[in-house]
Amino acid sequence: MKRRYEWELICMAIQTSINGKPVALSAEPDTPLLWVIREELGLTGTKFGCGIAACGACTVHVNGEPTRSCSVPVSEVAGKSITTIEGLKSADGTLHAVQKAWISAQVPQCGYCQSGQIMAAVALIKKTGSPSDAQIDEAMTNICRCGTYPRIRKAIHAATGQAAKAAKPAEGAA
Amino acid sequence: MADNTATEAQPATPTKRKGVKRRAFLIGGVAVVGAGLFGISIADSNAAKSAKARLESDGGHSFATWLKIGEDDSITIYSPHTDIGQGSNTGLAQMLAEELDAAWDQVRVVSAPAEPAFANVGLGRAFLADMTGQPAIINGIPQSFLSFIARQMNLQMTGGSTALRFTGRVTFQNVGAATRLALIETAAKRLDVPADELTTQDSHVIHAKSGRALRYGELAAEAATLSLDNAPKLKDPSQYRIMRQSIQRLDIPAKVDGSAQYGIDFSVPNMRVATIMAAPVRGGKLTSVDTAPALAVKGVEKVIKLDDAVAVVAKGYWPAISGLRALTPEFSDGGNGGISTASIFKAQDDLIAKGDADSTAGDGDVQAGLGAKPIEAEYQVPFLHHAMMEPFALTAYFKDGKLNIWGGMQDPLATKMMAVDVSGLDADDVTFHPMMIGGSFGRRLPMYMEIVGQVTKLAMQLPYPVKLIWSREEEVAQGAYRPQSSAALKASLTKEKRITAYRNDYAQPESAESETVFPYTLPAVSRRHFAHVSNQQTGAWRSVNSTQQGFYNESFMDELAHAAGEDPVVFRRNHLKAGSRHLRVLDEVAARSGWGSPLPAGTGRGVALVESFRTIVAQVIEASVGEDGMPKVHKVTTVVDAGSIVNPDAAMAQIEGGIIMGLSSAIGEAITLENGAVQQSNLADYPLLKMADTPLVMDIHFLNSGADMGGIGEPGVPPAAPALANALFAATGKRVRNLPILTQAKA
Numbered sequence: 001m002k003r004r005y006e007w008e009l010i011c012m013a014i015q016t017s018i019n020g021k022p023v024a025l026s027a028e029p030d031t032p033l034l035w036v037i038r039e040e041l042g043l044t045g046t047k048f049g050c051g052i053a054a055c056g057a058c059t060v061h062v063n064g065e066p067t068r069s070c071s072v073p074v075s076e077v078a079g080k081s082i083t084t085i086e087g088l089k090s091a092d093g094t095l096h097a098v099q100k101a102w103i104s105a106q107v108p109q110c111g112y113c114q115s116g117q118i119m120a121a122v123a124l125i126k127k128t129g130s131p132s133d134a135q136i137d138e139a140m141t142n143i144c145r146c147g148t149y150p151r152i153r154k155a156i157h158a159a160t161g162q163a164a165k166a167a168k169p170a171e172g173a174a
Numbered sequence: 175m176a177d178n179t180a181t182e183a184q185p186a187t188p189t190k191r192k193g194v195k196r197r198a199f200l201i202g203g204v205a206v207v208g209a210g211l212f213g214i215s216i217a218d219s220n221a222a223k224s225a226k227a228r229l230e231s232d233g234g235h236s237f238a239t240w241l242k243i244g245e246d247d248s249i250t251i252y253s254p255h256t257d258i259g260q261g262s263n264t265g266l267a268q269m270l271a272e273e274l275d276a277a278w279d280q281v282r283v284v285s286a287p288a289e290p291a292f293a294n295v296g297l298g299r300a301f302l303a304d305m306t307g308q309p310a311i312i313n314g315i316p317q318s319f320l321s322f323i324a325r326q327m328n329l330q331m332t333g334g335s336t337a338l339r340f341t342g343r344v345t346f347q348n349v350g351a352a353t354r355l356a357l358i359e360t361a362a363k364r365l366d367v368p369a370d371e372l373t374t375q376d377s378h379v380i381h382a383k384s385g386r387a388l389r390y391g392e393l394a395a396e397a398a399t400l401s402l403d404n405a406p407k408l409k410d411p412s413q414y415r416i417m418r419q420s421i422q423r424l425d426i427p428a429k430v431d432g433s434a435q436y437g438i439d440f441s442v443p444n445m446r447v448a449t450i451m452a453a454p455v456r457g458g459k460l461t462s463v464d465t466a467p468a469l470a471v472k473g474v475e476k477v478i479k480l481d482d483a484v485a486v487v488a489k490g491y492w493p494a495i496s497g498l499r500a501l502t503p504e505f506s507d508g509g510n511g512g513i514s515t516a517s518i519f520k521a522q523d524d525l526i527a528k529g530d531a532d533s534t535a536g537d538g539d540v541q542a543g544l545g546a547k548p549i550e551a552e553y554q555v556p557f558l559h560h561a562m563m564e565p566f567a568l569t570a571y572f573k574d575g576k577l578n579i580w581g582g583m584q585d586p587l588a589t590k591m592m593a594v595d596v597s598g599l600d601a602d603d604v605t606f607h608p609m610m611i612g613g614s615f616g617r618r619l620p621m622y623m624e625i626v627g628q629v630t631k632l633a634m635q636l637p638y639p640v641k642l643i644w645s646r647e648e649e650v651a652q653g654a655y656r657p658q659s660s661a662a663l664k665a666s667l668t669k670e671k672r673i674t675a676y677r678n679d680y681a682q683p684e685s686a687e688s689e690t691v692f693p694y695t696l697p698a699v700s701r702r703h704f705a706h707v708s709n710q711q712t713g714a715w716r717s718v719n720s721t722q723q724g725f726y727n728e729s730f731m732d733e734l735a736h737a738a739g740e741d742p743v744v745f746r747r748n749h750l751k752a753g754s755r756h757l758r759v760l761d762e763v764a765a766r767s768g769w770g771s772p773l774p775a776g777t778g779r780g781v782a783l784v785e786s787f788r789t790i791v792a793q794v795i796e797a798s799v800g801e802d803g804m805p806k807v808h809k810v811t812t813v814v815d816a817g818s819i820v821n822p823d824a825a826m827a828q829i830e831g832g833i834i835m836g837l838s839s840a841i842g843e844a845i846t847l848e849n850g851a852v853q854q855s856n857l858a859d860y861p862l863l864k865m866a867d868t869p870l871v872m873d874i875h876f877l878n879s880g881a882d883m884g885g886i887g888e889p890g891v892p893p894a895a896p897a898l899a900n901a902l903f904a905a906t907g908k909r910v911r912n913l914p915i916l917t918q919a920k921a
Contacts, residue, residue: 044439045432054857085432109259111429112563112612137866147834149868
């Protein structure tokens with residue numbers, strides 16, 4: 001009897017892949033992906049900001065697409081591949097080029113929105129190669145209350161070899 | 175000529191309103207007793223012993239509470255401030271490490287325990303000096319007194335742009351220098367050489383003559399037994415190699431890989447998650463709620479009724495918020511159901527019109543100077559929401575008579591004391607564990623942190639740990655807003671285009687005198703505060719009062735310049751004291767911005783000059799109005815004189831962020847009320863500036879005049895709103911007198 005119950009549970013579970021590892025999720029199907037990532041999987045780098053997909057702090061990649069995980073029921077990601085901020089590093093722990101650029105440009109202040117910003121930037125760069133300012137404006141719609149936008153722009157340019165542009169927004173340091 | 179700078183202005187008469195004032199709270203207690211440099215080390219010995227034991231429990235040797243040196247040369251600095259991303263912990267460490275001559279790569283900073291022994295003495299001491307302009311008063315008072323009193327007052331606050339300029343300069347630089355002397359004294363004895371033959375570098379004491387060197391780690395145990403010099407000589411800035419460098423911030427690596435643990439990320443086994451809804455009309459109480467619909471949601475375990483709120487406790491946030499949304503709680507309105515944005519403005523205007531001010535500051539005979547036909551303008555600004563990106567989240571667990579709380583607050587010690595009050599437990603039985611903070615901007619100050627009381631009440635009646643998370647909806651509706659405020663300004667001009675008299679009448683809950691400085695030198699000035707309190711909780715919003723006062727004064731100065739038919743920069747120059755820092759900052763921004771050079775049709779330039787927290791910022795904005803009626807900011811040129819700065823790149827980041835926050839609030843932000851309740855519900859109807867609206871060109875320059883160090887976290891905000899409004903006037907001829915601009919663009 002017990003065995004059969006466990007088997008049913010496994011059948012009910014939502015199968016997906018997080019940061020390259022297959023997982024079976026037990027959450028209720030209507031639970032937003034964000035809360036499954038944070039509370040069931042314990043990956044707290046993905047943040048809760050607004051719950052209505054307005055701020056982007058919860059941005060992850062679903063099959064490579066930047067996705068605001070607070071507004072996607074976990075049932076919709078069955079069989080899909082999810083990447084969170086914790087999955088950006090390579091297997092040996094080396095930071096992604098975008099993460100390195102973020103440190104070089106000293107982007108984060110409070111840092112709370114930055115996982116989402118970085119995930120959005122990585123997706124943008126993957127799609128466009130080296131994004132123009134207009135492409136950055138269009139794609140980078142995540143909110144940063146600390147106002148790190150000029151440095152985010154600079155870091156995206158720097159990560160894509162656009163050094164001259166990267167130097168532009170914040171010149172004149174004492 | 176009367177001078178209206180901060181130090182010479184007459185202090186405001188106390189407001190009639192009762193209650194604890196922000197700054198009066200700090201000054202009131204400190205002023206009585208005096209000052210101390212070294213935290214508890216020279217205060218009472220029991221507290222000193224227990225703090226020392228606590229810091230040394232995992233090895234190492236403690237100096238003056240704030241510093242520990244390990245046998246392995248590791249250097250741990252205990253910060254009484256909360257680094258909210260402004261880089262203050264890195265800056266504090268730079269200041270201490272500089273005077274200590276520490277090897278920077280061995281330095282780490284941790285939060286000081288939220289215990290009275292680690293109360294922030296430097297803050298209390300310097301607040302007094304800053305506010306009175308007479309540090310001599312406190313210098314003669316025995317040092318041990320202030321330590322004691324600061325601990326009684328539970329000061330561990332971060333705010334007012336104080337970390338580096340007060341704690342850093344008053345405490346940390348001295349602790350570093352004094353510890354260095356103790357290490358030298360120990361080395362002199364051990365090497366049997368005179369102390370003046372020794373030098374220090376990279377955590378070593380060096381005797382060049384004999385080619386010998388000793389590591390700080392091998393000297394620390396003995397040096398920690400010496401008493402510290404309480405007036406050590408500090409380095410000349412020309413010797414600096416850690417301060418004034420753009421050293422990378424220590425907190426950043428953990429913020430790019432998701433490993434940084436904020437309060438909302440905390441978790442313990444068996445923990446439940448709760449969320450809450452307080453009375454939508456502030457002042458109301460919970461009158462009834464049928465708990466069944468929440469309890470029917472899978473995962474919900476309890477519905478807890480508080481006096482003015484209802485909370486749902488569940489296995490996770492999603493069932494908790496789903497349960498809460500299933501409820502239809504009824505709340506009273508506390509008699510506040512008639513309050514609206516319009517009713518507040520009307521009440522404020524009526525108070526100003528009546529003319530019975532609660533406090534008056536300034537100098538000269540303004541009434542006579544204004545004459546029969548002064549120039550007049552009225553301005554209005556709305557409540558503003560802090561919109562810190564991490565919503566309030568605290569975890570609390572009451573077990574075996576002990577209460578533990580984890581999370582991020584701007585004053586860890588006051589958080590603990592509030593939990594002590596609410597729980598009725600002894601202070602020894604309550605521990606607050608400070609964690610990283612996802613933004614604050616003044617929202618997490620102790621005066622307004624009702625979540626501490628809420629989570630304490632929940633934990634005291636639950637058998638398991640509970641994490642209380644506010645939804646964004648709760649965050650927006652239950653703010654500690656920048657006050658909604660109105661002002662009526664009047665001035666008269668001579669034929670020579672000079673102001674003869676200037677009056678600023680403003681209505682809001684508290685006087686703005688502590689935070690704002692009127693930089694112009696005029697024959698007669700009057701600043702009159704009319705106290706108006708609504709049902710809303712208002713508080714410190716980054717740069718405290720300087721945003722609204724900066725907008726009023728710098729908009730009106732612009733109006734006066736145009737009325738006089740004079741260039742706005744020239745007009746301001748003519749009312750600033752020759753040789754003043756203000757004048758230099760203004761001249762610099764005019765030169766760097768290309769003030770006066772031709773612009774494309776439809777684009778205008780506006781200037782503003784605001785001093786706040788002892789830092790002077792002048793700004794020129796180039797802007798136009800788009801086809802949608804929305805302002806478009808093309809270029810922002812900013813010149814800052816903060817006296818001196820500790821970390822140039824971190825300071826630059828603060829000014830950048832301040833400008834963007836200032837533009838954001840000027841263009842789009844407003845909290846409005848109807849029937850006593852906040853109308854906005856989330857970030858969808860509280861628009862914050864995004865990347866696409868951020869000007870591509872933001873030139874920022876620091877003058878570093880060498881004056882006393884000013885703040886850097888807050889002063890970047892205030893000039894943006896008036897500089898933008900003035901630019902739009904130059905572009906369109908239409909004057910913005912009510913914020914946000916978006917509301918008028920739509921109207």
